[in-house]
Amino acid sequence: MNNRAGDASPIEWDPQSADAIADQIATFDTLRRACPVAHSKAFHWSVLRHADVVRALDDHATFSNAVSTHLSVPNGMDPPEHAGYRRVIEPYFSAQRMRELEPACRRIAADLIDALPSDRDIEVMGDLAHPFALRAQAAFLDWPAELHEPLREWVRANHAATRSRDPAAAAAVALAFDRHIRAVLDERRAGPGPRDDAASRLLREQVEGRELTEAEIVSILRNWTVGELATIAASVGILVYFFARRPDVARRLRDDAALIPAAADEILRISPPLVASRRKTTCPVTIGGLHLDADERLTLLWASANRDERVFGAPDEFRLDRDPELNLLYGRGVHVCPGAPLARLELRVLVEELLKRDREPQLIDARPPVNAVYPVGGFATLNVRFAR
Ligand code: HEM
Numbered sequence: 471m472n473n474r475a476g477d478a479s480p481i482e483w484d485p486q487s488a489d490a491i492a493d494q495i496a497t498f499d500t501l502r503r504a505c506p507v508a509h510s511k512a513f514h515w516s517v518l519r520h521a522d523v524v525r526a527l528d529d530h531a532t533f534s535n536a537v538s539t540h541l542s543v544p545n546g547m548d549p550p551e552h553a554g555y556r557r558v559i560e561p562y563f564s565a566q567r568m569r570e571l572e573p574a575c576r577r578i579a580a581d582l583i584d585a586l587p588s589d590r591d592i593e594v595m596g597d598l599a600h601p602f603a604l605r606a607q608a609a610f611l612d613w614p615a616e617l618h619e620p621l622r623e624w625v626r627a628n629h630a631a632t633r634s635r636d637p638a639a640a641a642a643v644a645l646a647f648d649r650h651i652r653a654v655l656d657e658r659r660a661g662p663g664p665r666d667d668a669a670s671r672l673l674r675e676q677v678e679g680r681e682l683t684e685a686e687i688v689s690i691l692r693n694w695t696v697g698e699l700a701t702i703a704a705s706v707g708i709l710v711y712f713f714a715r716r717p718d719v720a721r722r723l724r725d726d727a728a729l730i731p732a733a734a735d736e737i738l739r740i741s742p743p744l745v746a747s748r749r750k751t752t753c754p755v756t757i758g759g760l761h762l763d764a765d766e767r768l769t770l771l772w773a774s775a776n777r778d779e780r781v782f783g784a785p786d787e788f789r790l791d792r793d794p795e796l797n798l799l800y801g802r803g804v805h806v807c808p809g810a811p812l813a814r815l816e817l818r819v820l821v822e823e824l825l826k827r828d829r830e831p832q833l834i835d836a837r838p839p840v841n842a843v844y845p846v847g848g849f850a851t852l853n854v855r856f857a858r
Pocket of ligand 1: 543544545546556693694695697698701702705743744747748772798799800801802804805806807808809810812813
C-alpha cells in the first residue's frame with residue numbers, strides 16, 4: 471500500500487496482493503484507518519467509511535447504478551425507471567409469502583443438520599452452507615431438481631468472472647444462465663393452466679402497461695439467484711464460525727430465540743457476507759475529501775463501512791443494543807435489498823434448527839478456516855466438528 475500524498479489522499483492498493491487475498495477484511499480495516507477513499511485498478515475508487523457510503527446511497531442522482539452495459543433488473547437501473555421494476559419485485563418477498571415458505575425452509579435446514587455426522591469433521595461450506603442456500607432458493611423459486619447442480623456450478627463461474635473483471639467471461643457466464651432459465655420459462659408457458667410459482671407469475675407481470683420481456687424476466691431471476699446463493703452460503707459459514715468462537719452467545723440465543731434475528735444481523739455486520747457494490751458518478755463531486763469527475767467508477771465497501779469505528783466503536787464487539795438503522799448489511803435507500811425478508815427467514819430458521827439440536831460447532835486446530843475472496847465474504851472452507 472502506498473499513500474500518494476498525506477493522510478486524507480487516496481492510498482493505492484492491490485486487491486490481488488497476498489495480504490488482501492489472505493484477509494480482505496483486515497486489509498479494508500487498515501485502509502479505512504488511513505484514508506476515506508482508496509484507489510486500485512480493479513476496484514477504482516473504494517469508499518471505505520460509513521458516512522461516505524451512506525452519502526452515496528442517499529444521493530442516487532449523483533452516484534448511479536448504471537455501471538454495466540448489460541441489462542440488470544433492477545440492480546443496474548436508476549430512478550425513475552428503477553421504481554416500476556421494484557413495484558413488480560417486492561411482493562415476491564412479502565410477509566405472507568415468507569410465512570408460506572417457512573415450513574419448507576425449516577425442513578431443508580433440519581434435514582441437512584440431522585445428516586451432519588458427529589463422529590468426524592465436516593466442511594461447513596460444502597456440507598451445509600451451499601446445499602442449504604441452493605435448496606432454499608429452489609424452494610423459493612420452485613426450480614426443478616435437475617437445475618440445482620447447473621445453478622451451483624454457474625454461481626462459481628460467475629464469481630470467477632467477477633474476480634477476473636473480464637467482460638467476455640462475464641458475458642459467457644450470463645449466457646449460460648440464460649439458457650437454463652429460458653428452458654424453465656418455456657416449460658412454464660407450455661404448462662397446463664396458470665401456475666403460482668415465481669417464474670409463472672413473472673410471465674404475467676406488467677411494467678409501464680406492458681408485459682415484462684423475456685430478457686427482463688431472465689435478468690430478474692438471475693439477480694435473485696446471484697443475490698441469494700452466495701450471500702446465504704457465506705452467511706451460514708460466518709454464523710457457524712461465530713458460534714464456534716462464542717458458545718456463550720449461542721447458549722444465550724438458545725435460551726431466548728427471539729434474539730436470533732437481531733443477533734444474525736449483528737454477526738453479519740461484524741463479518742460481512744457481501745463485500746461491495748458498484749456505482750459511477752453522473753457529475754463532478756467531492757466524496758471523502760476527494761474530487762471526482764463525472765463518469766468515475768466507485769466501489770462501495772459494505773465490508774468496511776459496517777466496521778467503521780467512527781460509528782460502531784470496537785467493530786468486532788458483538789452487541790445487541792446497536793441502532794439497527796446504522797447496519798448497512800442489506801444496504802439502504804432505493805436499492806436496499808428486496809430479498810432481505812427471504813435472507814432473514816432462511817438464516818433465522820437455520821440458526822433455530824441448529825441451536826435447538828444442541829450441537830455445538832468446534833473448530834479444528836489442525837485445519838484452520840480459509841477466508842473467501844472478493845466478491846464473497848466469509849470462508850472458502852471451514853472445518854468443524856459438531857459435537858452432540
Ligand atoms: C445475507 C444475504 C444478503 C445480503 C447481505 C444482501 C445484501 C444486499 C445489499 C447490500 C444490496 C444493495 C446493493 C446496492 O445498493 O447496490 C442488495 C441488493 C439486492 N439484493 Fe440482496 N442481499 C442478500 C440476500 C438477497 C436475496 C435472498 C435476494 C433475492 C432472492 C437478493 C436480491 C437482491 C437484489 C435483486 C438487489 C438489487 C436491488 C436493487 O437494485 O433495487 N438479495 N442486497
